[in-house]
Amino acid sequence: MRKIYVIGIGAGDPDHLTLQAVKALNHANAFFVLDKGEEKSDLIGLRRDILDVHVKNTSYRLVEVRDPERDRRTSDYSPAVDDWRRRRADLYERFIAEDLGEDECGAFLVWGDPALYDSTLGILEEILDRGSVTFDHEVVPGISSVSALLAKHRTGLNRVARPVQITTGRRLAEGWPEGVDDVVVMLDARQAFTRHLDQDLHIYWGAYVGTEDEILVSGRLTDVSDRIEELRAEARARKGWIMDTYLLRRD
Structure with missing residues (x-):
């Protein structure tokens, strides 16, 4: 067979x-x-x-x-x-x-x-x-891209006794998931993180992780959101496509 x-x-x-x-x-x-x-x-x-x-x-x-x-x-x-x-x-x-x-x-x-x-x-x-x-x-x-991303940022996926959710940009754009403070977002063509600037969030973002084109940004979402949007737009224009993943962590 x-x-x-x-x-x-x-x-x-x-x-x-x-x-x-x-x-x-x-x-x-x-x-x-x-x-x-x-x-x-x-x-x-x-x-x-x-x-x-x-x-x-x-x-x-x-x-x-x-x-x-x-x-x-x-x-x-x-x-x-x-x-x-x-x-x-x-x-x-x-x-x-x-x-x-x-x-x-x-x-x-x-x-x-x-x-x-x-x-x-x-x-x-x-x-x-x-x-x-x-x-x-x-x-x-x-x-996975999630494991590679978190390793690059030297942080864990979850915190002690607290759940984590993996979702898409499409879902995050509809609202923050209930019952979780740590959310991994994949397939986000909409940059849904920009809809949650009113929350006290930290972001660990990466594009092309594990390749020569790798880009990494982390920090308070309100501080680095514009920078991520700029980097994402530049990279997409340069390569014609982008693969990025990020973790949003609420304090």
Whole structure:
């Protein structure tokens, strides 16, 4: 039976990979990579760097496929995401069925950790439910962007006997979560932190964490909010995309 590895490769630094991840990389015959266009071509470059550093068998195949575009104009967020994931599932299914032999191993290289804000595991379950192709799969955890961010800022995720919540910018824009004082925010295209300047908050912010383009800012939100907005705008204009994460901590 075909074997699929879903490998967490960290936030961008080749040194983020675990020994388990390196072993899995060296078992794979083919790696599946989504091409997100010219603006994000350096993401494929980072994956190639990881393979160059850690894979000893140079006979592996790299299968690159253009990532389907998600409809960002519609106000119906969930249906748009469902359609996008379905079209991704079609591509993943084709890779497994056509690019892998019956006794070969394939691998998906997932940024951060496959269990945190990533769709790969759900898509593979959908493919198995379709029943057109069978495979075994194994998940290799990785260093998430959250872990990498907090390590860079030398702070912990939670405080003693107090909960922490991980959410999105879309949710934070709707209001501060109830019952928590520590909130990690991912996928924040709206810069939702600017809507909470009336609270006594400390922010630990980072973009492109673990890469050569890494940017870090921390401090009282009221003091550094404008600086983060400026840095974020400059970085996005320079690279054409941005990946950032932050922790908001209420005193």
